[in-house]
Amino acid sequence: MTCFADTATSIVTPLVHNQTIAQDTKRMRFHAPEMAACVIPGQFFMVRNPAGNDPLIGRALALYDAAQDGSGWIDLVYLVKGKLTSSLAQLHPGAPVSVWGPLGNGFTPKTTEHLIMVAGGIGQTPFLTLAKEAMGSQAFGKQPRASGYASKVSFCYGARKASYLAGLDQFESAGCRLHIATDDGSRPDGSTAQPQLVTESLLQVLDASQAENCRIVCCGPEPMMEAVAQIAEQRNIECDVSLETPMACGIGLCFTCVAKIGTEADWDYKRTCVEGPVFDSRSIVWH
Ligand SMILES: Cc1cc2nc3c(=O)[nH]c(=O)nc-3n(C[C@H](O)[C@H](O)[C@H](O)COP(=O)(O)OP(=O)(O)OC[C@H]3O[C@@H](n4cnc5c(N)ncnc54)[C@H](O)[C@@H]3O)c2cc1C
Ligand code: FES
Structure with a gap:
């Protein structure tokens, strides 16, 4: 689209x-x-x-x-x-x-038992409204869109340290189950735990959800999104990523924002601003 x-x-x-x-x-x-x-x-x-x-x-x-x-x-x-x-x-x-x-295209509402949102750092921003829509507490858009399409929303949120975690109360109020991972082990309550990558936190959530129909959405630094995409592929779970390629015009004119979309053997440059920023992770050629 x-x-x-x-x-x-x-x-x-x-x-x-x-x-x-x-x-x-x-x-x-x-x-x-x-x-x-x-x-x-x-x-x-x-x-x-x-x-x-x-x-x-x-x-x-x-x-x-x-x-x-x-x-x-x-x-x-x-x-x-x-x-x-x-x-x-x-x-x-x-x-x-x-x-x-x-x-941009935004996320497609898709019915799932368990929506798992994975964010690295400021990559958390697209997920508050998605959680609200998925849990059915708020509807978005002029055209009628599905809402209430997930029975459970988990939010795996990674940051360098706890002081960078933003909006935790809002995500909790939206009904998200929070799974925090920080590079230095710091926790929002001021305590310290094991340092953890957000991908480790995702694996824990997936291991505990094996009987459930899951969908992953992801946004953050590119190496993290690639790692999440690999986990999703290994476990045969649908995964959409929101790319944050730098943009100049935002409306499809300048081609500064392109990403390789297709397969390793047959890909084409797509503009993240008009064909994305949300892509099926299996369609992204990361290198
Ligand atoms: C679809 C999409 C959604 C996004 N959503 C968000 C969001 O919700 N929140 C958010 O914070 N960001 C978001 N971003 C990223 C955002 O667009 C900007 O890239 C980001 O905010 C940095 O902009 P800036 O002008 O502050 O930094 P810039 O000045 O553009 O600098 C970007 C980086 O380059 C470095 N840099 C700058 N100048 C130099 C130089 N001369 N030499 C070396 N390094 C340099 C800076 O230190 C910085 O690390 C999004 C991006 C996309 C594509
Ligand atoms: S930012 Fe100009 S084409 Fe995408």
Whole structure:
């Protein structure tokens, strides 16, 4: 499926808030009723700070949360890293941000007994709305979409250390069973346990769920997504990944965002912004 920006709109809108929610991690809210009414889990927005020209080009930020009750707000969560995110981090409520979207294909709702979401670091952002939709607590999109399609949602969430874990309360409130893995063993309650990779946490969840029909969704650093894709393939479990290839235009024009899609023997470049960012993991040629 190709998702050109035919439902996207472009706005410049004041920030409602821009709060620190974890180490180097902020959640920003803006009012965008038209976007909030049509966005679906896994889609993204191209965001700029209109107060400056560096960077000139926007950055893709995934939908984190949106009101579907008519109040029309959208939340994005970002890691303060380079040019755009450092400049966004300085903004106070009332400052304008430029936003285009929603963009990309998003996740397809698929009935499953157990949805397992696997995130590395800031790769967690596409999963709060997906969990809400899968558990049936919120519906998204203008066109009717399935909701309540999973009876159980697990969230394997890996980070460098516990201070980077963001939005745990929100994921818990959405009904997710949390499985935290940190590189240094730190835990959200301040204690220390064994350092663990998020893939180890995924294997534990899968071992405990062998009798269940499972589906995996994954987002994070590429080596981690490749490892998750391998686990899914070995266990013959369907897995969708949301790629985070750098993007310049976000609407299919520039080909900066391509990924190799197909088989080792027969692949083609596909644009992550319009043919993705969500792809079946079996269709990705990782190297
Ligand atoms: C579909 C999609 C969804 C995404 N969703 C999110 C999201 O929800 N939240 C989020 O935080 N990010 C998300 N991203 C990533 C986001 O688009 C940006 O890439 C990221 O925020 C960094 O942007 P930046 O301008 O702050 O950093 P940039 O300035 O673009 O820098 C990126 C990296 O390059 C390094 N760098 C910059 N300049 C130099 C230099 N001169 N020499 C060497 N290294 C350099 C920086 O240190 C940094 O590590 C998403 C990406 C995609 C494609
Ligand atoms: S970002 Fe320009 S084609 Fe995808």
